Amino acid sequence: MTLVHTAGTEPGLPAPTAAPAPGPVPGPAPALRTAPEDPAVADAATVFVATCDLAGQVRGRAVPGSDHASALRSGTGWVPVDLAISSFGPIAPDNVFGSRGDLRLVPDPATGVDIPADGDHPALRLYLADQTLPDGEPWPCCPRTFLRGAVEELRERTGLDVTASIEHEFVLGGLPSSPPFSLARYRHAEPFGSDLVRLLEQNGLQPENWLPEYGDGQFEITLRPGTAMAAADRAVLLKELVRDLARRRGLPVSFAPLLTPDGVGNGVHLHLSLRDAEGRPVLFDASRPGRLSALGARFSAGILRHTPALTAWTAPSPVSFLRLTPHRWSAGGIFLAERNRESLLRICPTTQLAGADPAVQFNLEYRAADATANPWLALGVLIRAGLEGLVRDYDEPTVWPEDTDASVLAGVPALPASLEEALHALEADDVVRSWFDPRLLATHLSVKRSELAQLAGLDEAARIRKVADVH
Numbered sequence: 001m002t003l004v005h006t007a008g009t010e011p012g013l014p015a016p017t018a019a020p021a022p023g024p025v026p027g028p029a030p031a032l033r034t035a036p037e038d039p040a041v042a043d044a045a046t047v048f049v050a051t052c053d054l055a056g057q058v059r060g061r062a063v064p065g066s067d068h069a070s071a072l073r074s075g076t077g078w079v080p081v082d083l084a085i086s087s088f089g090p091i092a093p094d095n096v097f098g099s100r101g102d103l104r105l106v107p108d109p110a111t112g113v114d115i116p117a118d119g120d121h122p123a124l125r126l127y128l129a130d131q132t133l134p135d136g137e138p139w140p141c142c143p144r145t146f147l148r149g150a151v152e153e154l155r156e157r158t159g160l161d162v163t164a165s166i167e168h169e170f171v172l173g174g175l176p177s178s179p180p181f182s183l184a185r186y187r188h189a190e191p192f193g194s195d196l197v198r199l200l201e202q203n204g205l206q207p208e209n210w211l212p213e214y215g216d217g218q219f220e221i222t223l224r225p226g227t228a229m230a231a232a233d234r235a236v237l238l239k240e241l242v243r244d245l246a247r248r249r250g251l252p253v254s255f256a257p258l259l260t261p262d263g264v265g266n267g268v269h270l271h272l273s274l275r276d277a278e279g280r281p282v283l284f285d286a287s288r289p290g291r292l293s294a295l296g297a298r299f300s301a302g303i304l305r306h307t308p309a310l311t312a313w314t315a316p317s318p319v320s321f322l323r324l325t326p327h328r329w330s331a332g333g334i335f336l337a338e339r340n341r342e343s344l345l346r347i348c349p350t351t352q353l354a355g356a357d358p359a360v361q362f363n364l365e366y367r368a369a370d371a372t373a374n375p376w377l378a379l380g381v382l383i384r385a386g387l388e389g390l391v392r393d394y395d396e397p398t399v400w401p402e403d404t405d406a407s408v409l410a411g412v413p414a415l416p417a418s419l420e421e422a423l424h425a426l427e428a429d430d431v432v433r434s435w436f437d438p439r440l441l442a443t444h445l446s447v448k449r450s451e452l453a454q455l456a457g458l459d460e461a462a463r464i465r466k467v468a469d470v471h
Ligand code: GLU
Pocket: 169, 264, 265, 266, 267, 268, 323, 328, 329, 330, 331, 341, 367
């Protein structure tokens, strides 16, 4: 069940208006490229229509290029129980959908990306889709529809819009060893790296930084900010484009949260900011702690209050919580801090170089996520939690200054220690549960519990390997 949509504005929040964002403030980046109109281009490649599910897997169906236009109009067939497939293959037991029902996977033309032909690998056009009922009505269990609902409810109740971007870390195998952040590592990954950046640019994903990271063979890619939907779509597409190119180049790749128990983690960091109906950023207030506005503090309070339940969506693999421990620069506890890479919510730095306006750059980074999460759900739950903070009377959170001693921060509330704990926290949090169709919630719980059961009895290293094999 979702919250009731209200047309009014909550007290203390800017009034919603229908006015478009004016020019000078950079608004969200444009949507991904639109579908090609030229039928010759459209027919050249097979078309794959995909969704991303609770297991964080991208699944779907292909249609011949000659059916491109009709697939855009009416989608392809799909089945409700597909949502109950676990990361490791089997359908979770006790799934609420059973063997019945049918859906459509209706592609969003704005998400289309082209993977050009490359040697023996034919070209492919890939779309992300909404899962709808056969008559085209939204299916309340569709993860992409969940994010759309969260964005719409935030806008209706507060007049605010989210700008977001999602950073990914991943490890490329088979490269010579090299120092962290080194030019040598960067060059070892050529021509993969340059080809990847070109592919992302050609497809409108707007790459910002492509960098050798700290861990062995680890890299990171950041994309420019956009609307919440564009950011989540790009997160789904980015992983598939990286995997597809790496596969074609014979490079093993993994986005899994850990590859060895003592290794460096692969994080997914979600960056969020809020703008009012005129496109003005509203998180920045130079006079307040951490320069975080009162509104930003309330939004943060919602996320901090519900973090244990949120992590069941943002870090949902059986090994995700091995990464979420102190001293890994992932998220070492539930706290909001200025420029601290151990925080759950990090107030990111801004620059004044070239006369840049700090208010426009100012954003919050949620660090307790990884690539086993569904990006639409991960961003959707953060927006819903932030909205709860805006409309409820939660305590103002502490903004820990940048120079706070680590010994002081050792006393902050801990994150769940395991996926089991996070799932219990989700079941115990009535507010978070109220955001979901009961079938979506039940399916998430059963998929995650079945993934835990499938790895039961394995030691830590073996569980990490199993997750890395599928992520
Ligand atoms: N690898 C760290 C993580 O697991 C992030 C390091 C960084 O701040 O880039 O989240």
